[in-house]
Amino acid sequence: MTDPVRPLPDAPGVAPGPAAAPSPPPPLLDADALARDAERLEAVWRGPRGFWGWLTSVDHKSIGKRYIVTAFLMFLAGGIEAAMMRAQLSGPLRGLIGPDRYNQIFTTHGSTMMFLFAVPMMNAMGLYFVPLMVGARNVAFPRLNAFGYYTYLVGVVFLYVSLFVNTGPDAGWTSYVPLAGPEFSPGHRVDVWAQLVTFTEIAALAAAVNIIVTTFKLRAPGMSLNRIPIFVWSQLVVSFMIVFAMPAVATASTIQLAADRAVGTQWFNPATGGDALLWQHIFWFFGHPEVYIVFLPALGFVTPIVETFARRRVFGYTAIVLANITTGFFAFGLWVHHMFATPIPELGQSLFTAASMVIAIPTGVQIFCWIATLFLGRSRMTTAMLFVLGFLFTFVNGGITGVMLASVAFDKQVHDTFFVVAHLHYVLLGGAVLPLFAGFYFWFPKITGRMLSETLGAWHFWLFTIGVNVTFFPMHILGLQGMPRRIYTYLPETGWGGLNLLASAGAVVIAVSVILFLINVWVSWTAGAVAGPNPWASSGLDWATASPPPVYNFVHPVVVEGRHPLWDTVGPLAVLTGLRTDRREELITTTFDALPDHRHQSPRHSIWPLYLALCMGVVWIGSMFSPWFVLGGFALSLLGLLGWGWQGSRASGPELVATPHDLVEAS
Amino acid sequence: MSPRVDEPLVEQRAVGDLSLLPTVTFGSRSLMWWGTLGFMVIEGWTLALIVAMYFYLRQNYDAWPPLHTPAPGIAVATWNLAVMLVSCVPAFLAARAGKRLDRGAARIWVTVLALFGLATVILRWYELWALNVRWDTNAYGTAAWTIVGVHATLLLLDVADTIGLSLFYWIGRSPVKMLSDTNDNSFYWYFTVGVWIPLYVIVYLGPRLFG
Numbered sequence A: 001m002t003d004p005v006r007p008l009p010d011a012p013g014v015a016p017g018p019a020a021a022p023s024p025p026p027p028l029l030d031a032d033a034l035a036r037d038a039e040r041l042e043a044v045w046r047g048p049r050g051f052w053g054w055l056t057s058v059d060h061k062s063i064g065k066r067y068i069v070t071a072f073l074m075f076l077a078g079g080i081e082a083a084m085m086r087a088q089l090s091g092p093l094r095g096l097i098g099p100d101r102y103n104q105i106f107t108t109h110g111s112t113m114m115f116l117f118a119v120p121m122m123n124a125m126g127l128y129f130v131p132l133m134v135g136a137r138n139v140a141f142p143r144l145n146a147f148g149y150y151t152y153l154v155g156v157v158f159l160y161v162s163l164f165v166n167t168g169p170d171a172g173w174t175s176y177v178p179l180a181g182p183e184f185s186p187g188h189r190v191d192v193w194a195q196l197v198t199f200t201e202i203a204a205l206a207a208a209v210n211i212i213v214t215t216f217k218l219r220a221p222g223m224s225l226n227r228i229p230i231f232v233w234s235q236l237v238v239s240f241m242i243v244f245a246m247p248a249v250a251t252a253s254t255i256q257l258a259a260d261r262a263v264g265t266q267w268f269n270p271a272t273g274g275d276a277l278l279w280q281h282i283f284w285f286f287g288h289p290e291v292y293i294v295f296l297p298a299l300g301f302v303t304p305i306v307e308t309f310a311r312r313r314v315f316g317y318t319a320i321v322l323a324n325i326t327t328g329f330f331a332f333g334l335w336v337h338h339m340f341a342t343p344i345p346e347l348g349q350s351l352f353t354a355a356s357m358v359i360a361i362p363t364g365v366q367i368f369c370w371i372a373t374l375f376l377g378r379s380r381m382t383t384a385m386l387f388v389l390g391f392l393f394t395f396v397n398g399g400i401t402g403v404m405l406a407s408v409a410f411d412k413q414v415h416d417t418f419f420v421v422a423h424l425h426y427v428l429l430g431g432a433v434l435p436l437f438a439g440f441y442f443w444f445p446k447i448t449g450r451m452l453s454e455t456l457g458a459w460h461f462w463l464f465t466i467g468v469n470v471t472f473f474p475m476h477i478l479g480l481q482g483m484p485r486r487i488y489t490y491l492p493e494t495g496w497g498g499l500n501l502l503a504s505a506g507a508v509v510i511a512v513s514v515i516l517f518l519i520n521v522w523v524s525w526t527a528g529a530v531a532g533p534n535p536w537a538s539s540g541l542d543w544a545t546a547s548p549p550p551v552y553n554f555v556h557p558v559v560v561e562g563r564h565p566l567w568d569t570v571g572p573l574a575v576l577t578g579l580r581t582d583r584r585e586e587l588i589t590t591t592f593d594a595l596p597d598h599r600h601q602s603p604r605h606s607i608w609p610l611y612l613a614l615c616m617g618v619v620w621i622g623s624m625f626s627p628w629f630v631l632g633g634f635a636l637s638l639l640g641l642l643g644w645g646w647q648g649s650r651a652s653g654p655e656l657v658a659t660p661h662d663l664v665e666a667s
Numbered sequence B: 001m002s003p004r005v006d007e008p009l010v011e012q013r014a015v016g017d018l019s020l021l022p023t024v025t026f027g028s029r030s031l032m033w034w035g036t037l038g039f040m041v042i043e044g045w046t047l048a049l050i051v052a053m054y055f056y057l058r059q060n061y062d063a064w065p066p067l068h069t070p071a072p073g074i075a076v077a078t079w080n081l082a083v084m085l086v087s088c089v090p091a092f093l094a095a096r097a098g099k100r101l102d103r104g105a106a107r108i109w110v111t112v113l114a115l116f117g118l119a120t121v122i123l124r125w126y127e128l129w130a131l132n133v134r135w136d137t138n139a140y141g142t143a144a145w146t147i148v149g150v151h152a153t154l155l156l157l158d159v160a161d162t163i164g165l166s167l168f169y170w171i172g173r174s175p176v177k178m179l180s181d182t183n184d185n186s187f188y189w190y191f192t193v194g195v196w197i198p199l200y201v202i203v204y205l206g207p208r209l210f211g
Helices: A031-045 A050-056 A060-089 A099-133 A142-164 A189-217 A230-262 A276-310 A317-333 A335-339 A346-358 A360-376 A383-405 A408-414 A418-448 A454-480 A497-527 A608-622 A627-649 B031-058 B075-099 B103-129 B139-170 B177-209
Strands: A573-577 A585-589 A596-601 A655-658 A663-666 B012-017
Touching: A060 A099, A060 A142, A060 A418, A060 A497, A099 A142, A099 A189, A099 A230, A099 A276, A099 A418, A142 A189, A142 A608, A189 A230, A189 A608, A189 B031, A230 A276, A230 A317, A230 B031, A230 B139, A276 A317, A276 A335, A276 A360, A276 A383, A276 A418, A276 B031, A317 A346, A317 A360, A335 A346, A346 A360, A346 A383, A360 A383, A383 A408, A383 A418, A383 A454, A418 A454, A418 A497, A454 A497, A608 A627, A627 B139, A627 B177, B031 B139, B031 B177, B075 B103, B075 B177, B103 B139, B103 B177, B139 B177
Parallel strands: A573 B012
Antiparallel strands: A585 A596, A655 A663
């Protein structure tokens, strides 16, 4: 097969040899022609209008926005639950919430924040921005993307309806057996938890496969592996982690816990050879990587923000990428440090202590790289940067208590106390939520076309960061004083009242700051300053298109000549023309060097993702009540699979086929 | 609410033309192959975790299968393994026909593969009962049923996929893209069969050979 890309002076990946005679630069594309192409692309990529169009959309930006909004609503729901708990714990023997309701609230708070806010939010940011940053028109599997979102949405609705009918899960977000098993948790509360987990894991896996293939195959020509933006690297590493972590929890929750409860399997019943500790192993084999699945994408937000506002290329690109990958590997070797209070052999304890301390090193490398970048650059202080600095301070505190907890002797002292609660909130709020807010301030202009208010943003930042520290710092001391986690009240004689009141006051400050953020979003979205394509003079391809981006993202695939496309290119942007404008066509490039390989036809709008997600809802929710729902749901989903496959097998227009042997035209 | 900014973006110069690139490719060049690979990794890893749990629970027993639990019957399972291995021939021929753009042959071999698939699913039903233990009898029964059962769901999905593909070949005009999908369908079938070989050894032969 001959290479159909015509020889070009600046063909991506081809270094001009010394013999190559300098050729005149190619002419600029005519502005009218660009506008005509844009109009045709708009007609082809835009689905039907109205409600039907909304239900059938497979555009990654449309799905990504819904994901972000839904996940943020879950952050608010989890926050309201947290506020209720802080109200109840603000003094000894408060009677606001009884023990049964309190169990449901803290379980729903943890499950919401981990499964319905943190992971989906990080996936959502990836699904929205990875295609833009690699210069693609959509994700690799747009219908799978929509299916993932709807599956997640079914899980969200399911959990909250259950909570309101007094069937909220109540065995903790970790649902340890035997407490969560059929003997000690009769009824459907734990079933709700088990199926909720299944929904979100399927959604996360769909997102992960999409991000991996989008990153490997849909990159802009010239964006070889060593030029991938660090945001995308972190999403890629996390997607691989999801592929290996989520099957563990899906197995644990569906095949084991739900089956033990519904059909009498004996995984966790010691009387018949089962093993309760098996649950902890499988759960934490997922649960520890989960922390990094939430946290690595947040580190990915930090790099482009630091680069943009330090006005300097990041210090140590390679070191940061390697640190990401190393963290991804190590994250799977630490899970036993959650189980130091169980009988673990001494050698095992030492190994997992060492591993838990070692993982601080690659994270430290990233932090030093950012500090170096800030030091060497000329920093411009914006709200996004404030949040990054707040992240560095708060997260390092959480990291240090993490190293403390890696020590077995110390861990046994504070196991299941508020010290652990303090640690995990410093890590998750400091390491994930603060960078997330930084990301919101940074990318809000791209998503909506308008700037957020910097004044309100500064207020939001200071109140939020102070609130987090006032709420969670006292919990370290409470933990050291022996206050156990997951209790609904305590006696006045314990002396824990003062610090608890302080923590509750901090929670009020957090709440005020989040309300300020919501006001900021509302006001800015309706009347904020118009942003333009690249308001921060940033360097990534996401800023090379309009704000908000058109439905097809880019009129022509951009040729990338370095790690910072908009900073590296002097003069007009180099693009490749020739993709069809009468059907949804996108450019597929080679995995390593991102050389143009072939044109792929992206699927049109489709109702089948929503239909199949609802079928899965019938299967998983129905399985709590009768196995017939499982059979019925699968039967219904066969129709959806057929429709999906039929739609996918249709191609419109002439084809040019590259078989392994030949290149032929076909229709 | 969002402002539409239709200003001309950065100026662009065309440095190449893509209109002669192929639109349908085979194997690792095509997106569907990568998606298939992704799901193979997820499913293979799930099975690996379940096998790890099987051996974890093995530590709780002196004998395997436990006392008073009969060993699994191997006749049906061995027959089914043979059927699966033979079914790789039509899978290979379907993939080859796809790569040669021979729609007629691809249609026939995909259909033959679907029939083989149906046979393995039917045999799988008897294979489950040949375990000679119920899933709720003890942890051994639970683990053995889970390994065979989870693989059965992969088998079902794969067979449903193959039946769907052969249906599309028989009704309506089949676009060339389906020939590439046929290649990926065979790729997935090899995985489903290949991953079963160690599982067969562990669940059916293991208790008899190693106790």
